[in-house]
Amino acid sequence: xxxxxxxxxxxxxxxxxxxxxxxxxxxxxxxxxxxxxxxxxxxxxxxxxxxxxxxxxxxxxxxxxxxxxxxxxxxxxxxxxxxxxxxxxxxxxxxxxxxxxxxxxxxxxxxxxxxxxxxxxxxxxxxxxxxxxxxxxxxxxxxxxxxxxxxxxxxxxxxxxxxxxxxxxxxxxxxxxxxxxxxxxxxxxxxxxxxxxxxxxxxxxxxxxxxxxxxxxxxxxxxxxxxxxxxxxxxxxxxxxxxxxxxxx
Numbered sequence: 001x002x003x004x005x006x007x008x009x010x011x012x013x014x015x016x017x018x019x020x021x022x023x024x025x026x027x028x029x030x031x032x033x034x035x036x037x038x039x040x041x042x043x044x045x046x047x048x049x050x051x052x053x054x055x056x057x058x059x060x061x062x063x064x065x066x067x068x069x070x071x072x073x074x075x076x077x078x079x080x081x082x083x084x085x086x087x088x089x090x091x092x093x094x095x096x097x098x099x100x101x102x103x104x105x106x107x108x109x110x111x112x113x114x115x116x117x118x119x120x121x122x123x124x125x126x127x128x129x130x131x132x133x134x135x136x137x138x139x140x141x142x143x144x145x146x147x148x149x150x151x152x153x154x155x156x157x158x159x160x161x162x163x164x165x166x167x168x169x170x171x172x173x174x175x176x177x178x179x180x181x182x183x184x185x186x187x188x189x190x191x192x193x194x195x196x197x198x199x200x201x202x203x204x205x206x207x208x209x210x211x212x213x214x215x216x217x218x219x220x221x222x223x224x225x226x227x228x229x230x231x232x233x234x235x236x237x238x239x240x241x242x243x244x245x246x247x248x249x
Contacts, residue, residue, distance in 0.1 A: 020046060020047065020048050021046070021047050022044060022045065022046045022047075023044075023045045024042055024043070024044050024045075025042060025043045025045065026038075026039035026041075026042045026062075027039055027040065027041050027042065027043070028040055031194075031202070031203060036062075039062050040061065040062050041059060041060060041061055041062060041067065042059075042060055042062065043057055043058065043059050043060075044057070044058045044060070045057050046058075053073060053074050054071070054072070054073060054074075055071075055072040055073075055074070055085050056069070056070070056071055056072070057069070057070045057072070065094075065096070065098065066094055066098075067093070067094060068091070068092065068093045068094065069090070069091065069092045070087060070091045071087070071088055071089035071090055071091065071106075072085035072086060072087060072088060073085065073086060073088035073089075073108070075108065075109070084207055084208070086106075086108060086109035087106040087109050088106050088107060088108060088109070089105070089106060090103070090104070090105060091103075091104045091105075091106060092104075095118075095120045096120075097120055099118060099120055099121075099122050100118050100122075101117065101118055101120075102115075102116070102117050102118075102234075103115070103116040103117075104116075105130075107132070110130075110132055110133030111130035111133055112130055112131060112132055112133070113129070113130065113131075114127070114128070114129060115127075115128040115129070115130060115138075115153060116128075117153075117234050119143050121143060123141065123143055123144070123145055124141055124145070125140065125141055125143075125234065126138065126139070126140050126141070126153065126234060127139050128153055135153075138150050138153075151235060152232075153233065153234055154231065154232070154233050154234075155231065155232040156231060156240075156242070157195040157228055157229060157230055157231045157240055157242050158228070158229045159225060159227060159228055159229075160227040160228070160229060161227075166225075166244075169221075169224075169225065170221065170246065173221055173224060174217065174221060174248060175217060176248055176249075177213060180248070180249075184249065185249070186247065186248070186249040187209075187210045187211045187214045187247075187248040187249070188208075188209070188210050188214075188245065188246070188247055188248070189206060189208070189209045189210070189211075189214050189215055189217075189218040189245075189246045189248070190206070190207040190208045190209070190243055190244070190245050190246070191204065191205070191206055191207065191218045191219065191222055191243070191244050191246060192204070192205045192206075192207045192241060192242070192243045192244075193205070193222050193241070193242060193244070194239055194240065194241045194242070195228045195230055195231060195239070195240050195242055196230065196239050197230050197237045197238060197239055198230070199226075199227070199228045199229060199230050200226070200228075201222060201223065201225065201226075201228065203241070204219050204222050204223065206218065206219070207243060211248075214246075214248050217248065218246050221246070222244075
């Protein structure tokens, strides 16, 4: 009996060892991938489950201070026959002094539950409630704990002129292949890029695409789009990674 129990325990340990893999990626101040000698921060990516369903990313300074923890789940994108990791579960961010800065709960890439933020002194700054991505209620506080007027947690990056300006920009600048134009063939691309605090663009990547030509065209168009108003998170301008669906038809 004891032998069987030991064998079962070894099988369990073996299974969890096999079903979890980790990768460390090093970055410099400009977010370029570098070796560990020239790095200022690094990410530890841990994929859990044989099916690669769950992923945890931990972001550290090079001296080992924890910056952020995010949990993800593998998610299928409709129409693109591909899958990506989206936020799911607890996400945490920390101040430079190690104090918790943000606590967020996600479900399938949408805020779902409590969103809490804190000042560097540990004082609660915000207590919001979201359900399926929709803001329900919230309170904000100053550094002494006094309640103040509530303000939005996130103001997303905006192209000057809004969605209508984006559509007009694409209409004027997108290069559609003549055959696709004649036949009315529709091609879709989801492009991801970072809007920096100064409104400029960096780190352009293709998340999903139905055609390689339009992947390149999407990158070209994003590089031409200069007039972005940066993101505000909890009252502060920040660099923010943004995904934009693009339809070429």
